[in-house]
Amino acid sequence: MALVGFLALTALVLGDWAPIERIDVTVSDGLRGYGTDHQRLVDVLRVATDIGATLPFVAAGVVVTVALLLRRHRREAYLCAAVTVLIPVLWGIMHAVLHRPRPPDGFVFVDSNGFPSGHTSHAASAALVAVLLLWPHLARRGRALVVAGAVALAVFVGGTRMLLLAHWPTDVLGGWLLALTVVPLAARALTARAHSHGRE
Template sequence: MTGRRPVSAVLPPSLRAWFGLLAGVAALVVVVIGVLYADDSTPGAVDRWIFPPTSDSVRPPWRHVALVTDSLGEPVGAATLIVVAVAACLLLRCPRAAVLVVAGVGVTVVTATLLKSPVGRTIHGDNLSYPSGHTAFLTALALVVALPATGRLGLGRTGGMSLVLAAALAAGAAMGWAQVALGAHYSTDVLGGWCTALAVVPATAWLVDRAADRIADRRAERTADAGRRERR
């Protein structure tokens, strides 16, 4: 076995236990909200208290801000952000982080999409709304960028957790506000999307690290075997 550089891990070892716990709590929140609002088509008390989700009362210039933010979760905007993130990872020679960008965001979006039908919550007719895929997407993107950054920056447990959670909160709040302000989702849909990303991305990052470490170990073993054969 070869020594591994903690800096290469997309889920730094110092954060694994904490994010494992966070992912479990987030998954529980997703399930609880989904059960509470299953097959519902009206805003709950929390939704009405935070913002009337069907009023679409945001006016320019904030409506323009909301529309631009919303576009980041649409196919063209999302694809552009992913390509930029992957290109940045490759330029920084972080192939493992590039894999996490694609896998972490992809699995999060697929998970959010698959949850919509079983929950069956709707808005504006038959539009499935729980959880918010746009919120899940942008939160996941923030997480897959921030998690590897903590290792490269050499941040400790406190600094790393603060950076990752701040990035996730900022991205989730921005997209969540846009979705509720435009009447596309209830506020609890947004919370469900945010928690979906928090549940999925750490688990995906751990799997990416495991797979990459195994590949690295096999390469090292083959190199060592070749070296021994040459010395014979």
């Protein structure tokens, strides 16, 4: 479902579908006004938004992968490694080939194409992997807290990218959908592989 949504959104964005452009411009104009009136918040978000940058994402992925391997949780380690590689690679390819300008005169300057949002896809992917890794080991209350934290992280980073005018809202939506596509597919592929090996 997420894959269909991502592909549909990509087609609409690249086709310059007028309703999407109107939504993007309207929301971004409102956020521009809000950011202009709240410069201190903008200054804080310029720093905070980088928790979703590529370097922290990859570094955290490597650390968690190694830790899982040392504890002999191989399937979980493979999932973490796969997502750590796939998300930046796919995002990088799409930024190279999908020519979509970012909002003009943003509160941060980024010299690259905008769709989908890399920070958002990194944060959402990390959040999803955390839920998948921790879910089997937690009781109901712990699971609720982890899910709430994961959603908060993904929404926060996506929100910062919009408020800083680093991305259009649909770029952020694309980042969420990319994560919702890649992480479950990677998890299913690894589960199927484990089951097939178990039957041998």
